[in-house]
Amino acid sequence: MAVTIRDVAKRAGVSLGTVSRYLNGYKLREENRIKVEKAIQELGFKQNIIAKGLKSNRSMTIGVVIDDFTNIFCTSIVTAIERTVERENYSIILCDYEGDTEKLQQKLNFLRDRFVDGLILFSNNVHLSIMDEYIRDGIPIVIVNEDIPGFNTDKVLVDNVGASFRAVERFIHSNHTQIAIINGPHDSWVSQQRFEGYRQALEAYNLPVESRWIKYGNFTTVGGYLAAKEFFKGADVPTALYVTNYYMTLGAVMAIHELNIKVPQELSLIGFDYFELSDVIKPSLTVIEQPTLKMGEIAGNLILKRIKGDYTGYPEVHKLHTRMIIRDSVRIIS
């Protein structure tokens, strides 16, 4: 069927062991090296990664679990992860769990059955029991974006508190005091942290945290849309609105368009995540940009490092800074 190292050995007139050693980067006598290389060329030999895995206990795959395939924030990071690990000939098996904890468990089992060499996890809704199995088997885990605070492993996070703080502070510096927030779900660490930054900024400037300015949008477009509408139901409306993720920001913008609220004249707005659309919306939005490419790269390199057995600095917790992209959606009240 396929050409094996046995065929190559025969063709080159050396032993199978020699070919194997050549493939694994050991030094050969110059003369043999040339013969082997020639035979490989001529036969079009390709290593069988599966057989290799059987011996070496390496599958050359990395499991990546995200919430949802259609979440552009996650897939942006995954793009970078893939690009990174591919360079070392690893491939990723990407799974989503559609927000269902049960399904998440199932996927983690699935990945373990496939002997992934490492796991990159975008979630905090995970039973620690299965994580323990990974650890027991020596499979490295990198957590991305969502933290599991009690769980000790490598992490690639974002400074969500700081990001929120600076956004809200910008409103405050522009003399806003009625600053509303559309936040994500309660059980999300990211969500909690972003709220914490909001709270801390208000506190730092001696402004009250008022429940009438706080709504929840579940990190979805529809959620953001509905929450924004809620804020403008009565006469008591905010002058500034901070929306804590991309999809809710889109939803909020749609609601604002629909209600014919002028930004920034009637409402100042800061949103989250800088994708294509942010450029295109009118007025252009001041947004917080998360370093998705960098996150993916770091996560990819980190898992590769651990897979190689290099556990220096373990556990590494990267907390990356966001950038605030200043545009036209915040008005200075004078």
Place this chain on the structure above:
Amino acid sequence: MAVTIRDVAKRAGVSLGTVSRYLNGYKLREENRIKVEKAIQELGFKQNIIAKGLKSNRSMTIGVVIDDFTNIFCTSIVTAIERTVERENYSIILCDYEGDTEKLQQKLNFLRDRFVDGLILFSNNVHLSIMDEYIRDGIPIVIVNEDIPGFNTDKVLVDNVGASFRAVERFIHSNHTQIAIINGPHDSWVSQQRFEGYRQALEAYNLPVESRWIKYGNFTTVGGYLAAKEFFKGADVPTALYVTNYYMTLGAVMAIHELNIKVPQELSLIGFDYFELSDVIKPSLTVIEQPTLKMGEIAGNLILKRIKGDYTGYPEVHKLHTRMIIRDSVRIIS
């Protein structure tokens, strides 16, 4: 290390062959079956899918190649593919090629090196030479969404011509004659088909196809935005606009908002793809919905069927119908 079928055999007091046969669904003597099941339970045995692959020449993986991880249309289909093949314990290796033909080749090679059991391809920009290698190795290929007309294999497509025809016809029935289109790139089969439907509808109703009503948006949000703006630069503006994919539709809506054009009073609009946002935009859009879930399911089942060696009906070409979701963005001119 891990528990093998050898361990199970010893524990159960049978031979390793018996255990293997049990695992592969062969009948055992009742008494042995119980012993084996008990041993598997007690030892927590799991099959090693890699070793299995070595013998059976099955990797239990399916390669899926899409243009871009962040394309929600593709990932919606992938979600369904994954759900489908997962039921038979297959996993997918998802690759994107970021619109780069070179990279696409590279990914296809990469997947072949990993012995994928099947290939699902969302692209028409592919050198047929590597496809031939897949075929030579007996690896089934299913093409999704984008067709490669000369290439003979299973396909899951959408009736793009019909979809466009009906959209444009709807404008015509509402007495529009100045019907503009924002189309995708020239080298995309989907794009060509959608244009063809536009053309055919105009022709069927004896309306001229005019170049001033035709622009290209490269299937991107920014492209749709810019194209829409172009249409409204001068005094000569269309009364109806048909936008041939989701991202361009978003961009066009943003442009229209920015220009303060009233939909449907000043402009009637039909867009493509029915995702979360379509519900939320004001006014709600009449859109063409593609059956992404069904597409993924069919593609998944089709590749599984071929992998099993069932080549009945080959090549199957599925051409699915779209639905038009009628909302408030088309005005009847009286």
Place this chain on the structure above:
DNA sequence: TTGTATGCGTTATCAA
């Protein structure tokens, strides 16, 4: 530096 032999966890062939 090289060749030989053994084993990774499975499936498949052949007798029994």
Place this chain on the structure above:
DNA sequence: TTGATAACGCATACAA
């Protein structure tokens, strides 16, 4: 039906 044994393609310990 079952057990023993030989592969699958490769890596590696050991001897040469």
